Amino acid sequence: MKTGPTLRLRLLASVMAASALVLISAGVALYFLVRVSLLKEIDTALIQQAQVMTSMFEWKGGQVDLELDQLSGPAQAPPHSRQFFEVWQEGQGLLARSASLAGMSLAQRDQVYDAPHWSFVHLASGRRARMVALTVRPPADGAGREAARASTGPSPKVTLLLASDLRRFETSLERLVLLLIAVGLAAMLVTAGGAWWAVGFGLRPLEVLGQRLALLDEGNLNNRVELPQAPRELLSVVERLNQLLQRLEAAFGREKALLANLAHELRTPLAGLGFTLEVCLSRPREAREYIADMHQCLDICRQMQGMVDNLLTMARLDAGQGAPRGACAIELEEALAQVWAPLQDQAAHQGLKVEWQLSPGLSALADPHSLLIILRNVLSNAADYADQGGRLWVSAAKSGPSVEISVTNTGNRLSPQDMGRVFERFWRGDSSRSGNQAHAGLGLALSRQLAEAMHGNLVASCDGQGRFKVVLSLPGTPDQEGQTI
Amino acid sequence: MRLLVIEDYTPLRKAVVRGLEEAGYAVDSTGDGKEGLWYAQSNDYDLIVLDLMLPGLDGWGILRSLRQEGQQTHVLILTARDTVDDRVVGLDMGADDYLIKPFALEELLARVRALLRRKYQSKNPSLRVGDLEIDQVTRKVQLGGNAIQLTSREYALLELLALRAGEVVTRSEIWERLYEFNSQAQSNVVDVYIGYLRKKLDRPGLPPLIHTRRGHGYWLGEYEF
Structure with missing residues (x-):
């Protein structure tokens, strides 16, 4: 610089x-x-x-x-x-x-x-x-x-x-001029010396602050800058610096935790992938066995791909890029049906009883791609975490100028205290460990980010009867607002 | 040898079970912590391969319950947690070994063998009964210097008898060690496999190695007693 x-x-x-x-x-x-x-x-x-x-x-x-x-x-x-x-x-x-x-x-x-x-x-x-x-x-x-x-x-x-x-x-007069010049020069010299000392004295706290800041690096962001007897003018600077350090520490902490979580979450599917291949190759096998193993490996790759895609989308949203392109009116009944179709078999296998309560012709202002991601995450969570033979309720209705889509499932094992954490990245309740590792604790975090980027919101709640409920709020379409009035 | 694998990630569990089964072990498996504890409490396993992060009840909880009940079953922890603290806590809680994901098939099998040897108090990977020699690493069997070809199940049966050479092993013990919990195999399958083994180990003019203690079971040794 x-x-x-x-x-x-x-x-x-x-x-x-x-x-x-x-x-x-x-x-x-x-x-x-x-x-x-x-x-x-x-x-x-x-x-x-x-x-x-x-x-x-x-x-x-x-x-x-x-x-x-x-x-x-x-x-x-x-x-x-x-x-x-x-x-x-x-x-x-x-x-x-x-x-x-x-x-x-x-x-x-x-x-x-x-x-x-x-x-x-x-x-x-x-x-x-x-x-x-x-x-x-x-x-x-x-x-x-x-x-x-x-x-x-x-x-x-x-x-x-x-x-x-x-x-x-x-x-x-000539003598006077000479005298004045001599006195002036002497006064300037004395002033220079005095000013040098005074400026040094005045700047000393800044130098100390600089030294303290030089000691800070990534490894000790938990330290705070302390200036005993700091002049009042610097107190606000020190205070702001410490606030900045606090934010930096939190950001670095989140990044480290995210990396550690990511490494940890990728390890298990990688272990599955590697071990499946190793066992498969440990002896000659029949073609059908190879095909089954390849399918297994492909499934694992898709899971990892999904995790990486989620992370990339979140990283882009964090960086202010990749925000939903443009909102348009989306028919919710159609969108829900599209997302639910691939989950039907699973729901039938689990014996889930699904109830739909959709206001006919209801639309929301949303980015189609982002809305499908949110609905897919919320509905697949509900199907995966519902207990065997449990129930699932899906409803969509107007709520003032917004529309609310709520998805509720039975079989919840999370406590009300967990509700604040379900949107944390990589956070998984004990019960959320499903056998296929499809949930890495990213889906709800990403969904909330996307909902907020579309001027909506995503909240979770649970009751004492084992029901877990997620409500997605999105802006309604202008027509609906008219109808509401 | 009968093993229990408790791992919630289905692809990995299936692969581990398959690898162990192909190595000749009888393997039960589950992906749920509570079910795993129930399996471990209901059966006498030679070894439990245990993941730590499990739904229902985590690996620490299973280990704690087993040790509090006085169960001495060897436990090999299988986990993605790799910090020193995690390993120390795991070993201090009564685990016998620790394997970090991802891991190699050979290493898993070697650690399983080592823990099983520890269980049967044999440090030598090679078992010898008379002129019968069993290499537990290569799983090769030689009788009087001649190699004998055995199926996985036959090998597992012979290894069990050799590990407890000179000791009567009951038919139910053999059945438990050789067959999974949910196996549909009939109980007389043990006699059938003993018959197969006898045929392969039989040498004209020499005394048999496998003996029957009527009403009890079988034992492996050079001499009748």
């Missing part, structure tokens, strides 16, 4: 995949949280710096004095500094640029911003930087208002572009 990955591997892979998903999600979330947080810090520092710078601006007429020399921050920043700025005046162009920019421009043209504007820019060095653009106007009182009023020249709007190198920010 082609096998898939082991249960342990499946569980482990599932646990690891789930863990990896959780860890990666957590890592990504943490990364962005830290990134946003760091960027916010940078932005806050930048805007504060920008506000400090713009507050230094002095408005004189239409001109702005940037007072850059008062700034200790980016204005004095050397060319290698990480802070950069530009100051633009609307309509006037660039007013100032930090030396750290080394001639690079942060903006292509003067632009006015109603609110602080954040953006990323690329520096000449190729590094990224965070930039805030802030446009200021002259203050509404004092020198500013005066400056505005006196202004006839250029607009007083001044825009400061202040940028900060993101090297530290990016380095921090």
